[in-house]
Amino acid sequence: MNLIHPTAIVSSKAKLGTNVSIGPFSIIQDDVEIGDNTSIASHSVIYNGARIGSDCKIFQGVSIAHIPQVSGIKDVQSQAVIGNRVTIHEFVTIHKASKEQGQTRVGSNVLLMAYAHLGHDSSIGDNCIIANAVQIAGHVHIDDWAIIGGSTPVHQFCFVGKHCMIGGGFRVVKDVPPYVLAGEEPLRFNGLNSVGLKRRGFSSEQLENLKHIYKLIYDSGMNVTQAKEAIKEKYSSDPLAKDVTEFIEKSKRGIIPR
Amino acid sequence: MVEIHSTAIVSTEARLGVNVKVGPMAIIKDDVEIGDNSIIGSKSVVYDGARIGSNVTILNSASIAHIPQDKKFHGEYSLCIVEPGSIIYDFVTLHRGTEASGKTVIGKNVVIMHYSHVAHDCYINDNVFIDNCVQIGGHVEVGTGSLLESYTQIHQFCKLGKFVTLITGCKATMDVPPFIICSDKPLKYKGLSEELLRKSGYDENQIKTLNSIYNILYNSGLNISQAKEKIKDSLGENELASEVLDFINASSRGIISK
Structure with missing residues (x-):
């Protein structure tokens, strides 16, 4: 049984799994798929092109599959794909891809904390933690198990390897190879991520x-x-x-x- | 008279004081207390566990007492207390406590500006001013009258003394002793928060005393324990000196360097 609040606006064309709950004032557009047991809290908007897996928790004011922030772009038929068991905190914005049929991807078991932004055509692997206010630009690829500390901007086209940990507040403007700690300004190698x-x-x-x-x-x-x-x-x-x-x-x- | 907009969703179990105003599409959950004359702006959500004092203004789309972004949180009962006279601006997120302390506290007359985040178990003392996009990690304590400028970040478990100024964009990963201004990455001591101190009624003598304390601590070439001895010797029974020394003694993360 799906629990849809009477003030939510859910398109009849949207494909919802079982046990989906949609909170007050949330909007689900036409071309959207949401998996079983996923909950969407209040004031969130899930735009055309969103593909959300099962057992996800999406909190207040989240925007998923919005049009990319690329100058002069027209609405494209692209997607934002979110895996299973993903937790998305308040005011996170995930934009869909900028090219036709392209995808912005978030893996499974990912935690996206408040105010994080994932730009168009980017991808995040499984088990990643993206802390508060991390701003990930377009075409960025973040591999499995990476952790990015709070308020870190990631420049467009950067790669972050798996099992990396990037300190909060620094700027990622080059690629960060796998298994390492990175910090300081400008960002540099700080040894292995041994603890992780x-x-x-x-x-x-x-x-x-x-x-x-x-x-x-x-x-x-x-x-x-x-x-x-x-x-x-x-x-x-x-x-x-x-x-x-x-x-x-x-x-x-x-x-x-x- | 309580003024609730027709589109707001206010639980009948919530305890609202007199003259409370709730804006359009705002949501007030069950286990909530809101004091007299407080305002909840449009699209704001006040979750279970919120205890909002009187004369508090909460603007649009804020999220008050949402569940913590912490792995040790397992749905336990906890509170988010906002004391009287505070102003919370748009898109601010205040999370409630975990089992560690059971509450997040925002003191009296605190101002928290747009997009700022106060995590679980934080204690923000009275008259603190938090500028835009400030991200405060869990278990952080901010002393009375401190000023956190925009984009500053505070690492979890850090303690800030009273009347501390953090300059725009810097990041505290260690404890910051009272009365000082600091900036840079990593965070460094830059002198006294003279402006804040004068505004708060500290006289020239007291500022002079503080200057000599911090000169011993940061400019004398002594290590911390030597500096502590010297401060004790040269100032004797001085209230300001013992405040600074008590802070240093209580610090578990260590204090910032010069």
């Missing part, structure tokens, strides 16, 4: 390996390309090393310095 990795069951051997890998990149005097080749040679069978080298290869803006 240990919590998620990485062995001390794996941590040791990663330490050596990042030593090659940041502490050996080699440039990034040379370091990448050295890692490939030395750790040819290590999947974590592969994550790092692949990240460096796909990085267009360059990785953060030491």
